[in-house]
Amino acid sequence: MKHNRIIGTISIIGLAAILIMLNFTSPTEIGPFGVLLFFTTLYITLFSIFALTLQIFYRLAYKRETFRNKDYLYAAVMAFGPIMLLMARSFGAINLWTISLIIIFIFLGEFLVAKRL
Secondary structure: OHHHHHHHHHHHHHHHHHHHHHHHOOHHHHHHHHHHHHHHHHHHHHHHHHHHHHHHHHHHHOOOOOOOHHHHHHHHHHHHHHHHHHHHHHHOOOOHHHHHHHHHHHHHHHHHHHHHO
């Protein structure tokens, strides 16, 4: 239960930071460090959302109260998918081929987590 509070707090702080960055700056004003901070904050927020979603799913589907370390790794790999889509969009390379490669990458990452731990 302690992890739920920490993850929820980090998600709210990250979401607030993203909203502040989007409303008060532009990519040319913020510079390279700001863009790095934006992507990092977005990743942390997405990780928190995926972790909380997986916890709810495991409670409802499997009646499992505990959330294992492997489940956090699943959430970490899933949270990287939207980041890759956003980076491909910034390069202007969104097409069916790019989306399928990102899905394959996420699937392979999840498969690696499942087999290694």
